[in-house]
Amino acid sequence: MSPLVVAPVEEDGGSQCRSTCDDFVEVGSKGVTLEYEPHFGGNAWVTRELKAAGKVTLSRVFFFRSSDLVAETAHGAAHDDEADEDDRPLYRFRFATTKDGYHRIPGRILGIDNDVLIVAEGIAPDRKVFVAERNISIFRRIAKLKPGSEIVVGGDRVDSIAVEAFGELLEIRLYRGNSVPTKELSGTIMQAEKYLFHLSKWGVEGERELSKRYGSALPAGLQIRVTNPKALLLLGRDRRTDGTGGLTENQSFDLEVIKRKYVNMMDIVPYDDLLRRLDRIIVSLTERAGSAGLGQRADKRGTDRRDSTDRCAGGGDASGADAC
Template sequence: MSQCEQPKYMIKFKELDNKILLCYSSDYPTHNWVYHELDKSGRVTISKVFKFSQKNLSSAFNKEDEEAPVEFEVAVKDGEYYRFPKDILSLKHDLYVHEDIKLERRFFVAERNISIFPKIDNMVNRPIYIGGDEEDAISMPVYYGLLKTFPNTNELNKYVSARISGVLSSYIEINDDYEERYQQYLNKKNGRKGANLQYDFSNLELIKFTSISEKLNSMLEDEVSYTEAQWQEELLQIILLLYPKYIHAFKEAPVRDTYNKADRKIDYLLIDSSGNTDIIEIKKPFDKCIVTTRTYRDNYIPLRELSGTVMQIEKYIFYLNKWGKKGEEKLTEHYKDELPENFKIKITNPSGIIIMGRKKGMTHEQVQDFEVIKRKYKNVIDIITYDDLLERLKFTISQWSKTHNKLIQATGRGMGR
């Protein structure tokens, strides 16, 4: 840094012999008052922030050059940092500022002469580090972001007007809605902004859903090579990725048939992150298992395979609901080693998912009647064909692709990071 010259502003910093000097000058009143104050009381406060004593003074009064700035030693070099003694800034801990940081008054003082570091110092129990690689150091982008959060004069005035009008409006008529104006100002002001998670994960989501789509298409092209059990296991992996709310699927989960006093087994019991239970039935996608090929009174009706699967899930839901709290305790105990610690399984109006059949090859009328059948059970059971799954994947991939491309254009970043 260059030597101090007559500053344009009142305060300037310079580096000299591994020290930082604060240079203070003033046109009116002249800065010579600083020397008089030090002679009189032994201490002086500069810019309502920096508190100096005679021992910090690095310059001397010069009658021949009264415009020369007053200089104080404010920091000394300590490794890659400059250490600001706590008493100079009225802190409980020393302040360390990295050597690469350019110092200026606004680094220490916010609008209306608010001293920044005492605010931070009151919230921590250790020295404050700004910049560099020190553990727990505040990075410069974060620190300058913090400076922007301090209210400026305009914001403070609007806030005061809003508070006053809020009290007075109950008693007298106010000529404007100052509270609304303050809220409008806050809405326009840039708030806290973190990492763009959509950008960070959009490419990963594209890869994930594209891989799922390719996997499902491959399975459907070669379904005959899978046994029913193998098919269910493979598809369950896909379902857990498509429905991330579920954290586990238990095969042959026990359930008590309290009416017949018998133990039953649910093919797959889904558990979501809140502990709630749902049931899923997965069938291989053989043809003609959804609706009839001929109409009954001008309607296509469910085939036995679909009707039987719906009935099976309805019975499982019935068993679970009747089992109630005792069932929750039994299931929680049964699966405690496979679930997070203190996790509780809940039976709260379970719903069902059926994955079976193809819409491929169905007529328009058959598809329409199938939609009527699906909606009949919609409040309890979601009936999904393999073509529905493929379509959902197609739209999901398309949307993530658009999102990713828009974010690349908006941020100016390429695919690689």
């Protein structure tokens, strides 16, 4: 996932949620912060830049000063590039203030002279609103068309860009009208293909090695055989935090095309899809358990009736005879 994270600022200065840039987030009443946590490589360079120059550039799009730093919080206090990922600090920068229904982003943060106002209701402040493919600044391009004036997106102001028009502007980044896999998905697919290639090439020797390595976890007498191995890729989401769809109809269709392309080699499953599958399994097992319980009760009633009939036919005891 992208290392840039957008989170809300609440009245107490804390954040009530944290989300990757590909997700929508709830926004607090005071403004928005941008959280930076590298997922690949170290983060010591951020501290070095802030101390040496008093400023830092993230993703070639966001420009922050030391005064914008809200907090450098734990995971841990380690600044070493070789430190464990859980021990690296999380950087939180003041990104926007919220007032009169707009998030106001100082132009200097986006590397332009124009302040940017984005309507608080209707557009979530996630990364794709600001950054196109190859870390191209979207608002830097817009600023060339509106030199010196505020850039307003959404709302009732006469000089604003309509939300629908801004959405269409973002969609222009599609490749000839098609959604393309993200870097993370493309890289994961390539990694899985290499795993499958080497696993198949390993042959009988690999089967013996795997059986030996995992023998203690296998039932007695069972050996591993490798025939047409298939990978499971679990990544990304297709739902927003409020449960609504996170993909457009065209995006969902293009994702399905990609999934079918690799169906013989791997199963690409978003986390939300995994949860839906688990829900269906739970419902199915619950229904089966309920049906089994009804069947057992029905069998018991049938057995009781047969026992009663047998007692009546055989005379039974005194109380049984009276009942018959």
